[in-house]
Amino acid sequence: MDVTLTGKDFISILNEIADAIEKNQDYLSELDSALGDGDHGVSMTIGWRAVKEKLPELAGKDIGTILKTVGMTLVSSVGAAMGPLYGTGFMRAGMAVDGKQEVTGSDLVKMFVAFREGVVARGKANVGDKTMVDTIHPAVEAFKTAMEGGEDVYSALDKAVAAGEAGMKSTINLVSKMGRSSRLGERTIGHQDPGATSSYIMLKTFADAVKRHRG
């Protein structure tokens, strides 16, 4: 069973992501306090509030434009490390479905892959560095593999969420190799990475919203 998502669906999903981020603001900042400067929840909230403000203007636009605009809004409103990282991810995802009024499961694969490429190109982190890539990479791999294996989009999304969750939790036992927290070395063990966590929240919210399209 495939899914068809319209620009309107995306605007609604992006609104849900913005709400999920706002709801988890304190949790994300708390995680960041153990590893960095405690502002991850604040930065994410600022960025997604800006996105939420922008979404009404995007009604009727194609999905590529919607995602690219979300990316540019994150880049220009957040700053910090999150702005360029997530911003580049969304811009690349938008380019992957440029001009499309509707996307299906195979387009979602292209978007996911492009999103990952954008984040990796901008931040230069590898799997195991204790970053958002630890959630994003396995989630994208799981989704792509399941879809290419002929599974339906909903079970592929379940696998992506499960792999993303495992990736996020794997950061607890990793030593940070990127960003401010990398200066703490071994002392980062035992703490879950806030970027990996915000990526998981976005992924889970996205998957849950798409799954509501299953008849």
Added chain:
Amino acid sequence: MKKLINDPYKVVDEMLEGFVNAHPQYVKMVHPRGVIRANGPKEGKVGVVIGGGSGHKPAFIGYVGYGVADGVAVGNVFASPPPDPILAVTKAVNGGAGVLYSYGNYQGDIMNFDMAAEMAEMEGIPVETVLVTDDVASAPKDQVSRRRGIAGDFFVFKIAGAKAETMASLAEVKAAAEKANANTRTMGVALTSCTVPAAGKPIFTLAEDEMEIGLGVHGEPGVRRGKLEPADAVAEALVAHILEDMPVGSGEEVAVLVNGLGATPYMELYIMFRRVAQILKEKGIRIYRSYVGEYVTSLEMAGCSVTLMRLDDELKELLDFPADTPMFVQR
């Protein structure tokens, strides 16, 4: 935490509004998050652009003025500014000789400033970057490029700004800033935490009788936590870390900065300076110039840092160069 604010999400914008209205003879805004000198760019002079997250006053906007920075891009509290204000400031300060970016070595700042630099280059403005990496506590000696920039920002900005006033080329301004950074080391101690307004809770907690050595200016955990010691012992520990990392020989000259982190009275800073000066004297190291006060803070954190910059003739001359900015004046 009690704070004199309105909306925690508007602290930066409201602060900027107040700042620009307080100092119209010094600064003007060219972007809601970008400030440049009131008299704009100078033809043929390299523009020095600094910046970073808010919460470090006087850094960074307090240093916009003669002898230091031409422009500042302002981020949210403890978060890098996005590329847009950086680019707006870059264009506004370009006097035709190119622009030097200088800021602390943080991944977020690097990504945003690099994106702005790429856009500026596309518009024909040459940009060079010098990252400040003075914090001894943040990475071992063989990984200096991973170290963060803290109070040493002040010395690097001061040297870069002075060099630019001499109408030196972009390459020369960059070289002077790099020399300043290579000869600057900082070690800090925190006594209390600080609270990012929108987060509402302290970044970490220290017990009433504890201190933490090597803590970052954003409350990043430090290298050693222990019982609070007398000022003399703390000064000795900080200077020892610095000199172990950057040996300074007897007869050499240094600039000293004892920097308050936001909530430490000047009384305590001078008590710290007293012992720093004694130690340097015992070692035959001559203090050429001293700075004691708040130069790079962390909101209302208590504690201080000690910075030494090892000097040669060029650095001495540039350090002596006058400066006239809203929060730093040197005649």
